[in-house]
Structure formats: C-alpha cells, structure tokens
Amino acid sequence: MLTTSWILVITIICYTTITVVYSLPQGAPTSVCQTMLPAHNSIPPQSDVSPYLVSLPVQKLSENARMQVTIVSSQGLHIAGYMLQGRRQDNGEPIGKFTEVSPELGKQINCSKEKDTVTHVNTNKKSAVVVEWEAPEGYLGPVIFNSTIAQDYATFWTGVESNPVEIVKRSAGYTPGISTTRAPVSPTTTPFNFEPEPATELRTSQDPFYNGCGDSKTCFGAPANCVEQRNCKAAVACTVKGEQYEFELKSVQGAYVAVGLSDDDKMGDDSTIECVRDATGLDAHMGYTVPRPNLNAFRLPNSKYGITIKNVSAVDGGIYCRVVRDAKTTVQGKSYDLINDQFYIMIAAGDKVHPTKVSFHSVAYAVSAERKSLADVSGFTAASKLLLRLHGAFMVAAWIGTASIGILLARYFRQTWVNSQLCGKDHWFAWHRMLMILTWLLTVAGYVIIFVELQAWSSERNPHAILGTATTVLCFLQPIAAFFRPHPGSSKRPWFNWLHWLGGNVAHILAIVTIFFAVKLNKAELPEWMDWVLVGFVAFHVIMHLILSLSSWLQILGCVSDRPSGHRVSAFPMKEMGQRGNSAMLERKMDAPHSCLRKFLLAVYIIGIALIVTALILIVVLAPIEETFESMQKSLNMT
Structure with a gap:
C-alpha cells in the first residue's frame, strides 16, 4: 500500500x-x-x-x-x-x-x-x-x-x-557599426555553443548603474551581495544632493521594480516608489503598503505626489527609472523625513502590475539588515536568511532523511537482528523510535523557526505553508498517539497499528510534496533543477520499497509451502496489523530468510539517502547556489 x-x-x-x-x-x-x-x-x-x-x-x-x-x-x-x-x-x-x-x-x-x-x-x-x-x-x-x-x-x-x-x-x-558582410546562419535547431546576449546591461561589469556605489551614493539590491558583484536582479541607488534625494531603480526583467522605506524589516505600513512598465509604457508612482494581515501594495490617489520623474527607459527586457523625491512627505497620515530619519530599505520586483497596484514580488525581494540614513553612502547590507535556511535544512533532514529510514526499518526489518537488543528493545523498534523522535524534533524546530523569521503567515500564493502545517500537525500527533498505544493483546491494538501506519505515511508523502512546492517559493531562491533531485529521491525510495516488498512476498510464499499451517511468518509487517491476541506472537529464534540481503539493501538505502540529503541541504543553505558558485569562481580567479 x-x-x-x-x-x-x-x-x-x-x-x-x-x-x-x-x-x-x-x-x-x-x-x-x-x-x-x-x-x-x-x-x-x-x-x-x-x-x-x-x-x-x-x-x-x-x-x-x-x-x-x-x-x-x-x-x-x-x-x-x-x-x-x-x-x-x-x-x-x-x-x-x-x-x-x-x-x-x-x-x-x-x-x-x-x-x-x-x-x-x-x-x-x-x-x-x-x-x-x-x-x-x-x-x-x-x-x-x-x-x-x-x-x-x-x-x-x-x-x-x-x-x-x-x-x-x-x-x-x-563605416563603423555597419554590417557589410553576410553572416552565417546556424543549420541546427539549437546552435552549437550558442550563448544568448546578456538579458540586460545590469548583468555586465560595465553597468554604469553601479558607478559611485559606496562613494557618492548608497546602493542596495537583491540577491544579497549583488551590488559588489554588479549582477543584481533588482537594485536601488540613492544620491543625496543637498535636500534632493534622487532614487534610481532598476530590474533585469519583469513589469515593475519598487523600493520601500520602512521603520522595521517587515513589509507593511511603508512608503514606496514604483518603476512600472504597463500597456501605456514606463512610468513611476508613489505608493504605500497596507499592514498585515491585509498585506498589499497600492498607489496613492495622486501617484505623482512627492516625486519628480527624471528618466525612464527599457533596456533589453529590463526597466530603469530615475526620480527625485521630496525630502519631507506624508503618506497615509505618516510623515517621512529623509533628512533626519533612518529607514530599512526594501527592494522588490515582479512580473505583473494592476491599474492601482503592483502584484507579488515574483522576480526578486530583499530587505536591509539595519536602519540607516539615506545619506550614508556605506550602503545597506541584506538581512540574514539564517533562520530561513535552517528551516529548509531541518525539514529536508527530517522528511527525506530520518523519516524515510525510520519508515523503512519499521516496515521490513521486524524479523532482523532478533537475537540481540538495543536498550532492551528490538533493534528495528529502537532505531525506528530514535529516528522518528529526531524527525519530530527537527519538524517542530523548523516550524517554530519559520514563524520566528516571518512573524506572520506566508504572503506567497503557494500551498507550501498549508501543506507544511498539515504535515507538522500529523507529525506532532504521532508520538502522542504512540505513547497511549493499547497493549499488544488488546482488541484495539490492530486499529492503533493501522492508524499509526496511515498517519505516518500520509505525513511523509505530504512532507515530500511540500518540499516540491518549496522550490517555487521566491524567498527560498532555489534552482528549478532541484525538482529533478527530488524526483530522483522519490524514484530511489520507491524502487527500494519495491525490491524489499518483493523479497517479503517471496519469503511469505516460501514459508507457507514449507511450514506447518499452525505457524505464521512475520517478515511482512502488514500481517501483524490485523492479528489478535496470542496469535500475533512471532517466531523469534532466528532472523527471517534473506536477512543478509535486507541488511545489504538497508546499507545501500542509508548511503543513498545520506548523499541525497547532503546535496539538498547544500542547495538550500547556499541558495541561490548558482550565484554562490559564480561568486566563489570570481574570487578564485582574482586570487
């Protein structure tokens, strides 16, 4: 099943x-x-x-x-x-x-x-x-x-x-810049060694947007540390000229890029400047964000209040706006004094805009780690994502690592290592209990961590949060139910066995589906090819279950033909779930047949799971991993 x-x-x-x-x-x-x-x-x-x-x-x-x-x-x-x-x-x-x-x-x-x-x-x-x-x-x-x-x-x-x-x-x-020769055309569908031109000038080291960052203007972008590498997906720069505050906003793609000025590091109740591309062209607007729980971003009725547009342009799919903002403005009854106040900076970019607001920041999002004056040209650093990365690492370790191994042990290894015990318990049970307790601890810790990080329900349109909550609830209830399990001789024990099996496997399946949805989360910054690593895990997990199930069925068939009808075999654990009273007592004098094969397959499974979990945790912790490797390569080249 x-x-x-x-x-x-x-x-x-x-x-x-x-x-x-x-x-x-x-x-x-x-x-x-x-x-x-x-x-x-x-x-x-x-x-x-x-x-x-x-x-x-x-x-x-x-x-x-x-x-x-x-x-x-x-x-x-x-x-x-x-x-x-x-x-x-x-x-x-x-x-x-x-x-x-x-x-x-x-x-x-x-x-x-x-x-x-x-x-x-x-x-x-x-x-x-x-x-x-x-x-x-x-x-x-x-x-x-x-x-x-x-x-x-x-x-x-x-x-x-x-x-x-x-x-x-x-x-x-x-004449310079004029092509007077015939250019060859590639004869194949995918041109050999074809490399498209960079999507925007923002990806090139010669991009003038970054000139003066840390010297004459303060800069901030997403992902973290992209200003130093001059490869931001979305970026903002602020230059102070007397009492004039000039903002430059740029995104490599999408329909908008926006900057928010905030009193805290959470979106909501902030003043924003939007650089927008819609059906009428490029434009800039003043806006604001609505506090939680109704988080949203709207434009002011007079969207040009407090700003003067200096320049807007589109570059190879990207957008750029340069506006001057008044030093003192009042937005939604809240005063913003750019000269005397300090702010957290938020940068966001997305693919869709509406007539009166922008949509979710599906391209890029980052918030600064501290409040600073906009006149401080030392720049803003991105807020730490340690808790976010720990959440992902804990959940991967719990549900792809410890839960997978614990479930396998309980299903196929009840009649293995029967002549020895660990801490007074059968080996399969002792290891199963330890692994599932570790799964419980990692899951609860990961769930608490993400709420400490977000301090609210996820604003992304993705079922990850709902599925993750359902998984955590099932996981939380499993050990509590196990503590009150009926005695082996009780008539209620088979019902407990079935419910415990069902709850654990439903939680495991939900958890894996939840991790698949995590790849699509904007905050996670995970590569799309991580889906294939997860598909590889699912295939490996199912193949190992098929092999071990086949071994169990062959064992049952062999024992039915070779043993007296009064004896039962216990190699297939589903049998035990439906047995009652003394008839459920199992032969324990020796390991069930094919125990060496099962032990070998368990070793292969543990090694495979360890490698997959290690790879996934590295992808999660180093996200965005592609940019991380590019940065490491640049550092090595410089040395």
Missing part, C-alpha cells in the same frame, strides 16, 4: 510539472500578417512582460547588407512557435527579406513583399532561433523587428520588439 501511495505521488508530480507543448504545426498563415495574432481557439496572448527578446548584432546597417536576428529567452525558456517581421518604425510596413533560414528553424512567407516574414515549421523545442535578414534598398531610417512568440499552444506573447536598427546609405568605405 505504501508503494501504491508513492506511485500516486509520482503521478501527481509528473502531471503538475510536465507541460505538453502544442502549437500550429506548420507556422503562421498569411491571414495574420498584419495582426500577428495566433488563432488558438480564441486564447488571448499573455499580458505580462515577455520572457523572450529579439536581439540584433548592430545598431546600424547599410542598404542590402545582411545581419543575424536572434530570438531567445533571457530565462532559458524554449520556443515552440514564432512569427517575425522587420517593420518600418513610422508606419509598421514589413520591409526587407529573410534570405536564409534553416529548414529546421523556419520558413519564409510573403506578407507585403517576397520573403518579408519568417515563421516556424514545426513545434520542436528550440532554445533559440537565428535567421538572416537583408536590409531593403531605397529605404533609409529605423527598422524594428516585431514578433509573436509561443512557448506552447496556450502561452504566447505578441508585440515582442527589438531595439531599432538604423538603415543608412551604402558607401564605398567601411
């Missing part, structure tokens, strides 16, 4: 994590040349910022010259389908032509002129699309590449545009 439960878990995981990709199999028809809107059963395009970008190698191109045009995702997403045109910036007319396209990547179609549009020919997953485009003759001016890009049948973005490329008059001499 446990094996069946785990097979059900695998089915649920596969159903929720695997996406089947559908798209128009042979590309876009010419009937949508103008709108570039797929007719996917009236499914509307995505309204958030596209995770894809159209990249050009040059800013200027001479007449009849050719260049590569690349479609790629800054988040590593695959492309199922696409439609791409080069359009005049003034009237949107498709111009130029696509000269060469790999047969696996796409085909040219005729919209206004011959081969002025390119689209996909199959729904194969493409990590990038690289095509060749030839500038027209007789047109001088800017051209913008406009595209529709589909991740799957129901998920697509329209109006994904490139930066403009200026078509200039052809001359005999070489």
